Amino acid sequence: MARREAAPGGNIMVRPERRSTRRHVMRGAGAALLGGMASAPAMADTWPSRPVRMVSPSTGGITDLHIRIVAEKLAGRLGQQVYVDGKPGATGGISAQIAAQAPADGYTFLFIIASLIVTNPFVYEKLLYDIDRDFVPVAMMSKAGFAFLVRDGLPVRSMTELAAHIKARPGKLTIGNIAPGSLAHLATELYLQSFDGKVELVPYRTMPQVVQDLARGDIDAFMSPIGEAKPTVAGGKVRALAITTAERHDSLPDVPTMIEQGYADFDVYGWYGVLAPKRTPRAIVERMNREIASVTSAPEYRERMISLGAIPGDTGTPESFETIYKAEARRWGALIRRLGIRLE
Structure with a gap:
């Protein structure tokens, strides 16, 4: 079937009806879609090859x-x-x-x-x-999770004692920080915000560097991944005051959680x-x-x-x-x- 349309200049031109063409296109698209849907399960059946x-x-x-x-x-x-x-x-x-x-x-x-x-x-x-x-x-x-570590000479034995120590000396305590905005950094900030604590964050590039400085007493504290904390604590020059997860960790079974020490809902991992x-x-x-x-x-x-x-x-x-x-x-x-x- 054709339809009559006005052409430029007033003449009449005849344009073929394109409905059947669209129908064929739609049929082709539908077949492709069904083929794609069928190929996904088939691919999964043979995966991985x-x-x-x-x-x-x-x-x-x-x-x-x-x-x-x-x-x-x-x-x-x-x-x-x-x-x-x-x-x-x-x-x-x-x-x-x-x-x-x-x-x-x-x-x-x-x-x-x-x-x-x-x-x-x-x-x-x-x-x-x-x-x-x-x-x-x-x-x-x-x-x-993380473990909050302090140098062995720091006169605190819990996170509440550490908070009191920080409040008595605003801006004096030094805490190592490897990456701004990292979860270790944010866990530290979450703790400090709980009592409006003010400290100096000391930037570091690598884990070995900050651990070495903590063991030497060059900085006071560091929020360390538990996996890195265990050998550090075993060295005897660093102590772990708390674990940031809701439950204690088997690798440091004697270290209490933040929640146990009164910091409700402190579950960071x-x-x-x-x-x-x-x-x-x-x-x-x-x-x-x-x-x-x-x-x-x-x-x-x-x-x-x-x-x-x-x-x-x-x-x-x-x-x-x-x-x-x-x-x-x-x-x-x-x-x-x-x-x-x-x-x-």
Whole structure:
């Protein structure tokens, strides 16, 4: 069928009806959509058929060890190599950018530490990634709390005694700080805000440097990851006054929690988890979640995590993981804004 339309200059031109063409286009699009929907389960059924890459923000230390332990166990369960691709830099941003740009085919995942989600977006003016835009949650693996350390010569034995010591000498006590806006820094600020404490924060670049200065008595205190605190305390020149998690940690069983010492609701921890590039097939995300849960629930894994200062936790579902990290982002984002921490 054709329809008559006025042409420029008053002439009449005949234009073919295009409805049937649109119908064919719609049929083609529908077929493509159905084909895509059918291919996702098929892809999941054969996944993985080649090595799986875990992009990590670290190339050494405890963080790197965490992911390598999981990768090794996952390889055994999946029947394929699971290799760690360390891409440090930009406070984790390089690794996130690389993973976000990878094909969403289930062969690239991002190993993350809490700061990539709960602090970086509020601390830094520009990021190389956007969690909601670029990724979907897969699983949480474990948590990691902090221990508040003081030099052995400091005349305090609890966090309440330390608070009194600080209030009597405003601005005199020195506390090491590796990264502004890090969870260790925020945990320190949360404690100081509870009694309006004033101290001097001393900037450091590396963990060994701040631990060495604390042991020598060059600074008074430091909020340390538990995994780093245990060998430091064992040296005898540093004492742990408190653990920041809700429960004591088996690696420092005699050290009370902040909550035990009267700081209600003081439960501060980092965590390790896994994300996948956006549009990774849901069936693959769910399979990876189940496999990670099997790894992290094994007694061998739990014992290893405790020895590293971590807290093996419930992997949960992708949705429960997302709920946790979004709640943590709201919590720490509010504190970062109150403190006015903003870096380029």
